[in-house]
Amino acid sequence: MATYEGLKTFKFGASVELADRLAALVVAGVKTGTCSAAVHGPDAEIGERQVCLNSAGQPVCEIETVNMQTLPFAAVTPEMAALEGEGDLSYRYWRDAHEAYFRREGTWQPDMDVIFETFRLTRILDDGFAEASEDAVKAERREAIDNGYTDLERQNG
Template sequence: MTEKSLPVLPPVNAEAAEQMWSAYLESKGIPRTKAPHYVAESFGDHPALADELLDEMLHGTKRATSSLASDYAYYNERVPQPEDHCIVCDGQGQPRAILRVLSVERSSFFEVDAQFAAAEGEGDLSLEYWRAEHEKFWRRTQKSIGIDWNPEDTANAGGELVLERFEVCWPQEHAD
């Protein structure tokens, strides 16, 4: 399959995500009025990648993720904050896990270190792998919205990266 023919992620099953969120809050004794901010989404930009990254989160070492700060403005989304939660969906848009954001930092592409790259839990866990795969990913996703992106762009205003560290907190059998 070529990058040009990558299938699009389906929408999140919002009803199932809400059911998972309610079960999580109830299990933790958190009243709705005190519930933290959350989003429901898949990682990646196509179903196979979403499934791969979810598997790394549930059965591997993935405890971090990175994104372009400019995407939050483009899609009119809130930049994640510590204590936010994310319902992570599979490649079919079905909710499978909940994570809690532990920390959020800003960085340029070239300031990401080997420790963070390993925490993303992908490939051979090396910084070289992280750089190669994330450069391909961001070039592809930015091209889809009409932007010719390159790693040097992250030094410019709005081009920086948002680096999140997280823990898996639901379902219980996968919780950290």
């Protein structure tokens, strides 16, 4: 297992695009939650610090796991979905994106369990990546609206 300064390293998602997009949301401070298929087991422990890598394998930030819970996919709440910081922050966006992700990885079942983890950003390790993260958040929101997810559009008039 790869480490950075003695801490376990990881990338979000299963693609170059997701790794960078989700890391940018963390660095911008809008992503403080994530979930994974429970069949894989937990990726962290409460209190554990890990280093998030970008798609090139470069460390961009350090996070600390605050809470973890296993629950049915269908029991994830809109508030939990918004903690993931993705799309327009809506439950509908979260559900569609995560169902598609779990289908791609071959774990999707309507009654599947997920592990929902909340974390806090403890350190930014790449200032250049951090400077670009706000633009990444704006692009994330625009893309969601362009794809018919309009919760932010309604909220912000």
